[in-house]
Amino acid sequence: KIAKVRAMEILDSRGNPTVEVDLKLENGTTGRAMVPSGASTGEREAFEMRDGDPKRYGGKGVLKAVENVNTVIANKTVGRCFGSQRELDLLLLELDGTANKSNLGANGILGVSMAFARAMATATNTPLYRYLGGSNAYLMPVPCMNVINGGRHADNNVDFQEFMIAPHGATSFRESIRMGAEVFHALKEVLKKKGYSTGVGDEGGFAPDLKSNEEAVEVILEGITKAGYRPGDDVSICLDPASSELWEDGKYRLFKSTKELITSDDLVKQWDSWVRQYPIVLLEDGLAENDWEGWKNLTQTLGSRIELVGDDLFCTNKAILAEGIEKEVANSILIKLNQIGTVTETLETIELAYKNGYNAFVSHRSGETVDTFIADLTVAVNAGHLKTGSGCRGERIEKFNQLMRIEQELVGSAAFAGKSAFKNA
Numbered sequence: 190k191i192a193k194v195r196a197m198e199i200l201d202s203r204g205n206p207t208v209e210v211d212l213k214l215e216n217g218t219t220g221r222a223m224v225p226s227g228a229s230t231g232e233r234e235a236f237e238m239r240d241g242d243p244k245r246y247g248g249k250g251v252l253k254a255v256e257n258v259n260t261v262i263a264n265k266t267v268g269r270c271f272g273s274q275r276e277l278d279l280l281l282l283e284l285d286g287t288a289n290k291s292n293l294g295a296n297g298i299l300g301v302s303m304a305f306a307r308a309m310a311t312a313t314n315t316p317l318y319r320y321l322g323g324s325n326a327y328l329m330p331v332p333c334m335n336v337i338n339g340g341r342h343a344d345n346n347v348d349f350q351e352f353m354i355a356p357h358g359a360t361s362f363r364e365s366i367r368m369g370a371e372v373f374h375a376l377k378e379v380l381k382k383k384g385y386s387t388g389v390g391d392e393g394g395f396a397p398d399l400k401s402n403e404e405a406v407e408v409i410l411e412g413i414t415k416a417g418y419r420p421g422d423d424v425s426i427c428l429d430p431a432s433s434e435l436w437e438d439g440k441y442r443l444f445k446s447t448k449e450l451i452t453s454d455d456l457v458k459q460w461d462s463w464v465r466q467y468p469i470v471l472l473e474d475g476l477a478e479n480d481w482e483g484w485k486n487l488t489q490t491l492g493s494r495i496e497l498v499g500d501d502l503f504c505t506n507k508a509i510l511a512e513g514i515e516k517e518v519a520n521s522i523l524i525k526l527n528q529i530g531t532v533t534e535t536l537e538t539i540e541l542a543y544k545n546g547y548n549a550f551v552s553h554r555s556g557e558t559v560d561t562f563i564a565d566l567t568v569a570v571n572a573g574h575l576k577t578g579s580g581c582r583g584e585r586i587e588k589f590n591q592l593m594r595i596e597q598e599l600v601g602s603a604a605f606a607g608k609s610a611f612k613n614a
């Protein structure tokens with residue numbers, strides 16, 4: 190039985206307001222959740238409610254979403270007994286009554302959903318990954334670390350948003366993190382030597398001005414080698430160009446470097462040539478969310494060679510994913526809880542992906558908090574890989590630390606996903 194639900198406005202890692210929810214069960218157990226927030230959001234994401242009052246936080250306040258939790262949601266949930274996560278989440282959906290949660294706000298709804306999961310896990314004396322995933326949760330993920338930031342996440346001249354390293358050659362998560370951190374530090378030296386800036390972007394990756402987008406991959410390869418690892422065998426590259434941000438009148442604008450406008454076909458050819466040239470195992474949002482024809486082409490070209498992840502394309506939405514499966518677009522889906530707005534719907538989307546041979550790639554947002562829910566979620570669904578930052582910034586590192594705690598707790602039953610976590614690798 191829920192005894193109390195209380196939301197308040199807190200700050201995220203970019204200093205923007207977001208929602209925190211504290212939930213208390215009748216037996217005294219509590220659960221707290223903090224909701225993340227994206228910058229390069231998909232058009233079809235669930236509705237993030239912001240106040241729009243220019244006198245507070247430039248319009249970004251979340252007092253309305255907080256108020257909705259403390260009134261509408263609290264009124265209908267406090268004093269009520271919920272037998273499962275699903276039962277609570279279905280009620281939240283009903284209370285909102287819209288397809289995209291625009292009535293109460295997905296930020297408030299998700300906070301309640303996650304806080305309930307935490308409280309229930311504690312009440313049943315179960316770690317969160319087991320509460321969410323059951324007895325077969327065992328797989329430790331490869332951490333895809335976003336070591337060079339560009340696009341909308343940094344003020345540099347790099348068009349593409351994320352250049353990640355995947356230290357899959359380890360035998361455990363802990364070793365994988367060590368390899369990743371070593372490459373991160375080696376990369377810093379490489380950049381310094383070339384006279385580049387080593388300041389970091391929103392997700393903790395370096396954000397230097399470079400001569401070209403290719404150079405981002407090249408300095409990373411140098412960093413991998415410098416740290417003593419073999420590119421491709423020990424550490425591979427993953428990319429999230431966040432191509433929806435480049436989309437302009439049916440073409441793609443390299444909006445920060447050359448300002449060139451290129452066709453969808455050209456961009457697919459570029460990815461094909463990059464995959465031939467570099468040890469790339471995963472490409473997320475290689476094309477824009479509104480370029481479904483292009484996505485078919487991309488999937489035909491690269492879908493049997495690497496993992497193709499749909500982020501803005503699918504928005505963690507089961508119905509959109511079903512469309513993608515039917516049209517044979519991508520072979521993996523990015524999972525962000527706040528794109529859809531409840532824990533139950535997130536799990537349903539992952540289930541649909543798995544049933545159809547798609548991978549699930551769990552993700553943080555560029556605006557984060559110290560909440561580590563996604564660390565547990567990744568293990569719960571045996572996703573095998575996640576992205577949650579780089580080699581610095583506490584709000585990201587805390588997820589890695591939580592995964593190291595989980596691995597320690599699962600000693601004897603955990604396995605490290607390794608390179609096979611990636612589709613076609």
Ligand code: PGA
Pocket residue numbers: 226227228229230231429431500552553554555556
């Ligand atoms: P966002 O970026 O959190 O700013 O949307 C992350 C991503 O595109 O994967």
Ligand code: ZN
Pocket residue numbers: 429431473474500501523
């Ligand atoms: Zn993305």
